[in-house]
Amino acid sequence: MKLNRRAFIGTGAAAAAALSAPHARSASHGGKPKVIVIGGGAGGATAARYLMKDGKGEIDVTLIEPSRMYYTCFFSNLYIGGVRDFETLGHDYGGLAKAGVNVVHDMAVGIDRDTKQVTIASGAKLPYDKLVLAPGIDFVEGAVPGWSVAAQNKMPHAYKGGSQTQLLKAQLEAMPEGGTFAMIAPPNPYRCPPGPYERVSMVANLLSNINPTAKIIIADPKDKFSKQALFQEGWGRHYDGMIDWIGPEFGGGNVSVDPDAMTVTIDGEVTEVDACNVIPAMKAGHICEIAGVTEGNWAPVDGAGMVSKADPDVHVLGDSSAQGDMPKSGFSANSQAKVAAMAIRGELLGSKVFPAKFSNTCWSLIAPDDGVKVGASYAATPEKIAKTDGFISQTGEDAALRKATYEESVGWYEGITSDMFGSS
Amino acid sequence: MLTLRERPRNGAARMFRGRPRGQARGGGWGVSPGDMARVKNSEQGKTGMKRMLSWGLAAMAGPFLCVNLSVTGALAETETQAIGDPEHGAEVFEYCSGCHQVGAGAENGIGPQLNGIFGRTAGTIAGFSYSKGLVREGRNGMVWDLKHLDAYLENPKALVSDTRMSFDGLETQEERNDVMAYLRQFSDNPQNIPEAQPTVRKQEVELPPEILALVGDPEYGEYLASECTTCHQIDGNYDGIPSIIAWPSDDFVVAMHAYKRKIRPHPVMQMMAGRLTDEEIAALAAYFGALE
Numbered sequence: 001m002k003l004n005r006r007a008f009i010g011t012g013a014a015a016a017a018a019l020s021a022p023h024a025r026s027a028s029h030g031g032k033p034k035v036i037v038i039g040g041g042a043g044g045a046t047a048a049r050y051l052m053k054d055g056k057g058e059i060d061v062t063l064i065e066p067s068r069m070y071y072t073c074f075f076s077n078l079y080i081g082g083v084r085d086f087e088t089l090g091h092d093y094g095g096l097a098k099a100g101v102n103v104v105h106d107m108a109v110g111i112d113r114d115t116k117q118v119t120i121a122s123g124a125k126l127p128y129d130k131l132v133l134a135p136g137i138d139f140v141e142g143a144v145p146g147w148s149v150a151a152q153n154k155m156p157h158a159y160k161g162g163s164q165t166q167l168l169k170a171q172l173e174a175m176p177e178g179g180t181f182a183m184i185a186p187p188n189p190y191r192c193p194p195g196p197y198e199r200v201s202m203v204a205n206l207l208s209n210i211n212p213t214a215k216i217i218i219a220d221p222k223d224k225f226s227k228q229a230l231f232q233e234g235w236g237r238h239y240d241g242m243i244d245w246i247g248p249e250f251g252g253g254n255v256s257v258d259p260d261a262m263t264v265t266i267d268g269e270v271t272e273v274d275a276c277n278v279i280p281a282m283k284a285g286h287i288c289e290i291a292g293v294t295e296g297n298w299a300p301v302d303g304a305g306m307v308s309k310a311d312p313d314v315h316v317l318g319d320s321s322a323q324g325d326m327p328k329s330g331f332s333a334n335s336q337a338k339v340a341a342m343a344i345r346g347e348l349l350g351s352k353v354f355p356a357k358f359s360n361t362c363w364s365l366i367a368p369d370d371g372v373k374v375g376a377s378y379a380a381t382p383e384k385i386a387k388t389d390g391f392i393s394q395t396g397e398d399a400a401l402r403k404a405t406y407e408e409s410v411g412w413y414e415g416i417t418s419d420m421f422g423s424s
Numbered sequence: 425m426l427t428l429r430e431r432p433r434n435g436a437a438r439m440f441r442g443r444p445r446g447q448a449r450g451g452g453w454g455v456s457p458g459d460m461a462r463v464k465n466s467e468q469g470k471t472g473m474k475r476m477l478s479w480g481l482a483a484m485a486g487p488f489l490c491v492n493l494s495v496t497g498a499l500a501e502t503e504t505q506a507i508g509d510p511e512h513g514a515e516v517f518e519y520c521s522g523c524h525q526v527g528a529g530a531e532n533g534i535g536p537q538l539n540g541i542f543g544r545t546a547g548t549i550a551g552f553s554y555s556k557g558l559v560r561e562g563r564n565g566m567v568w569d570l571k572h573l574d575a576y577l578e579n580p581k582a583l584v585s586d587t588r589m590s591f592d593g594l595e596t597q598e599e600r601n602d603v604m605a606y607l608r609q610f611s612d613n614p615q616n617i618p619e620a621q622p623t624v625r626k627q628e629v630e631l632p633p634e635i636l637a638l639v640g641d642p643e644y645g646e647y648l649a650s651e652c653t654t655c656h657q658i659d660g661n662y663d664g665i666p667s668i669i670a671w672p673s674d675d676f677v678v679a680m681h682a683y684k685r686k687i688r689p690h691p692v693m694q695m696m697a698g699r700l701t702d703e704e705i706a707a708l709a710a711y712f713g714a715l716e
Contacts, residue, residue, distance in 0.1 A: 373692070
């Protein structure tokens with residue numbers, strides 16, 4: 001029996017887009033329809049690759065990304081913990097270029113949605129029919145009193161992959177014997193919900209090996225966090241006595257820092273620290289504000305095609321978007337990118353558009369070979385992207401299962417990075 | 425310097441000093457190539473293996489004894505025992521039998537059948553879709569002898585860099601020797617293959633014939649597949665998550681329904697398969713099955 005595709009899409013939310021005639025065949029520019037993707041991470045690189053692959057040469061795809069080498073934020077904690085080499089986190093754009101994507105290593109600095117043009121730092125103006133914004137996150141200014149990006153070398157955020165990650169690790173390694181590391185954890189919503197706590201786990205693993213009497217303090221404005229029971233159990237098992245978590249009940253939300261003095265003030269009490277990781281409150285990448293598609297800190301989208309609520313020709317992917325229930329993660333961005341690429345292709349070329357399906361899984365490493373995961377599936381509803389099903393690792397799992405979970409996460413890393421960047 | 429020491433310690437700040445508690449829960453891949461890759465490290469996998477053995481060995485042990493009484497059997501026994509213990513090898517082979525059959529009537533499945541493996545040039549069974557790596561090694565003249573099989577079983581990717589065999593390898597020389605001794609019984613003299621039951625696995629889920637007969641739409645499968653390729657690499661590469669390309673359609677469909685019905689325990693796959701319709705599973709089987 002052949003699947004009846006027409007009957008199938010007839011029931012789908014995106015049927016209208018699928019059945020309408022292609023209307024955007026680059027009326028304004030002539031030639032092939034043009035898509036510009038801003039940001040070459042899990043959302044942007046995936047979108048560019050799928051538009052190129054599935055557009056079969058009918059779409060002109062440009063990716064604007066300042067870095068020539070992309071260092072993933074996901075798995076960067078494993079480098080900090082000493083279980084992965086930094087080089088394994090780096091990926092170039094050769095595979096995308098080879099696939100036909102026009103990779104422009106420059107910064108997008110202006111967007112004119114009326115004339116549909118993107119201005120890059122070099123001054124060039126690039127026209128588009130569809131624009132994809134996938135810039136990841138930026139930090140809310142003044143979120144942690146005393147800290148700004150000007151102080152990020154003294155107190156790194158290490159929440160964008162690359163040199164910040166290396167810097168934080170170097171500072172941890174330089175801590176005096178028995179010294180103190182502090183993390184200022186961010187308020188919701190933020191990139192990678194279990195990320196700060198995986199990081200603490202990996203910092204503890206590193207310090208257990210090189211500086212076992214060191215202490216770790218987490219000041220946290222949240223009274224609960226992702227995979228809390230799993231981290232709680234793991235910290236007790238692997239790093240007993242090393243980690244103090246200070247929640248809002250004990251003033252964890254009332255924090256300021258002094259990067260010059262290397263002090264952290266929690267609820268009025270000043271503590272000298274030897275290394276400090278400030279992860280401030282987050283907002284959509286700045287280019288979303290420039291484009292005028294944000295409301296508050298984030299860019300609202302309609303989940304069916306990740307379409308900006310401010311402009312039907314702008315799609316926002318990943319961390320920058322406000323879409324509903326999906327966590328801000330590389331997996332989510334990758335999942336959303338495929339839905340957006342399909343919707344864009346449908347509009348530009350009249351190709352079939354199937355109903356959006358989304359999924360996410362976040363693996364975290366608590367200690368070497370002690371991996372846990374949480375995941376869910378999602379569907380687009382008129383209100384938001386809504387969770388439909390989910391699972392989480394359990395406390396008390398045996399070591400073999402935890403090891404298998406970790407090994408699975410390594411497989412996932414190889415999978416998603418080749419899904420993002422193709423093969424170069 | 426740690427003034428924090430003076431703050432009350434009976435509350436949240438203390439909460440992470442707890443000890444492990446709770447109970448173990450399932451979560452391996454289930455019976456698939458991926459499982460087999462993990463089975464060696466997994467208590468849960470061992471349980472699964474014992475369960476399989478309860479019917480698998482009953483079928484196999486008898487015929488071996490008969491064969492060993494014959495002249496050719498005695499020869500085979502001498503040779504195989506020089507390698508290792510074929511009976512233990514039969515148990516070890518349970519790691520492999522999710523994908524490979526051996527014995528009378530063995531057919532190609534997710535992996536090629538293994539009768540006559542000794543002395544065969546790599547990647548040369550007609551009708552099986554090999555990875556580029558195995559075809560390349562075969563073209564280079566690699567023959568499956570003890571040395572090469574041992575290296576392959578120890579670390580498949582080290583010998584054949586882009587093999588699709590989703591298996592991390594057998595760590596101990598003893599396990600490798602035993603499984604080679606077992607396989608050798610089906611290779612010494614191919615026209616005298618012991619009359620053992622083929623190691624075909626009992627279907628994990630009983631599927632109505634109309635579900636297996638569904639012909640999937642590969643174009644729809646290609647769209648749906650984009651959700652799979654976040655983890656499963658499209659070129660069939662294995663780095664800890666199994667290759668799922670070029671599988672026989674029935675194997676793919678059975679595996680997905682086994683996840684959907686929560687017979688296979690892996691939670692991610694249960695969730696993924698759980699929201700796929702029969703047609704969607706067929707579409708994925710058609711798309712991935714046609715990939716090389």
